Amino acid sequence: MPSLQQFLGKGALARRERSHAECLGRLWGAPPAGLARLAAAAAGLDAAGGDWLFADPVHLRVDRDRALLADVGVMTVSGDEAAGLTAALNEHFGEDGLTFHPTQPGRWLLHSNKPLRARFTPLWDVVGEDINRHLPQGEDGLAWSRMLNELQMLLYTQPLNDDRELRGDLAINSVWLWGEGDPGAWRAPAPRLLADDEALLPLARLTGMQTDAAPYAFDGLEAGEDALLALDTLQAAAQYRDAWGWREGLERLERDWFAPMLSALRQRKLEQLTLIATGPAGFELTLKPSDLWRFWKRALPLAALY
Secondary structure (H helix, E strand, O other), X not given: OHHHHHHHHHOEEEEXXXXXXXXXXXXXXXXXXXXXXXXXXXXXXXXOOOEEEEEXXXXXEEOOOOEEEEOHHHOOOOHHHHHHHHHHHHHHHHHHOEEEEEEEOOEEEEEEOOOOOOEOOOHHHOOOOEHHHOOOEOOOHHHHHHHHHHHHHHHHOOHHHHHHHHOOOOOOOEEEEEOOOOOXXXXXXXXXXXXXXXXXXXXXXXXXXXXXXXXXXXXXXXXOOOEEEOOOOOHHHHHOOOHHHHHHHHHHHHHHHHHHHHHHHHOOOOOOEEEEEOEOXXXXXEEOHHXXXXXXXXXXXXXXXX
């Protein structure tokens, strides 16, 4: 990883242990609340009334003393499956003032006629983790936890899940609730957002950012643009503890991003580069072309971060 090691050794490096949601809150100047309401409005639903949550379909794997969560990144959900499962949920929970909307096969929304009175952990920070550490909190947190248990028992009995397991697919045996609240007083961290995470798009658009998918490599960026780029190359491998996949992803980042970024800094085609990594060994690194001339500062091996 020669280019990344040059960045780590010569840039201004600050260690910051932050979750993904905390990082987004720092970038936009306020916690990423209200994303479900924004997504409901973008889907043409009546987002003004009641409270909204993401109710993303997930698979829970129960071990001896924990339940690990997997999202749609490791399973395929068809439109018919999403419609069938949410119809069953609506029939069961409709009397409680809860309505599920499958706006996309892998992204469901939940509308509640009653105030939520609970806090939920964003899905970004729960994938691959023990959900027992991230159950709903607040005044009605326990009631929402009971509702999730009831929902899981209902999904367990659905023939659609039996069909999925016969095909060798993971069962959709729960949903993850998150994205509650109202949008905050956000500010755009950059004129443009390049990301594949659709949950970020309403947030970006509300703050006036242009949005586009993340390019595959550095040469896909437009010259002279100021942008916030979200690269998820390592995310799934880190969440699911796939050490080999994480290593391969890091090599791709070195080839497709870090090496050409280093070259662009040397040629002063990049005015400033800031790298932000989240997690227990997270950091924030800022680098300018002049920093590369600091011959007295040596490259820093990646292992030094851990």
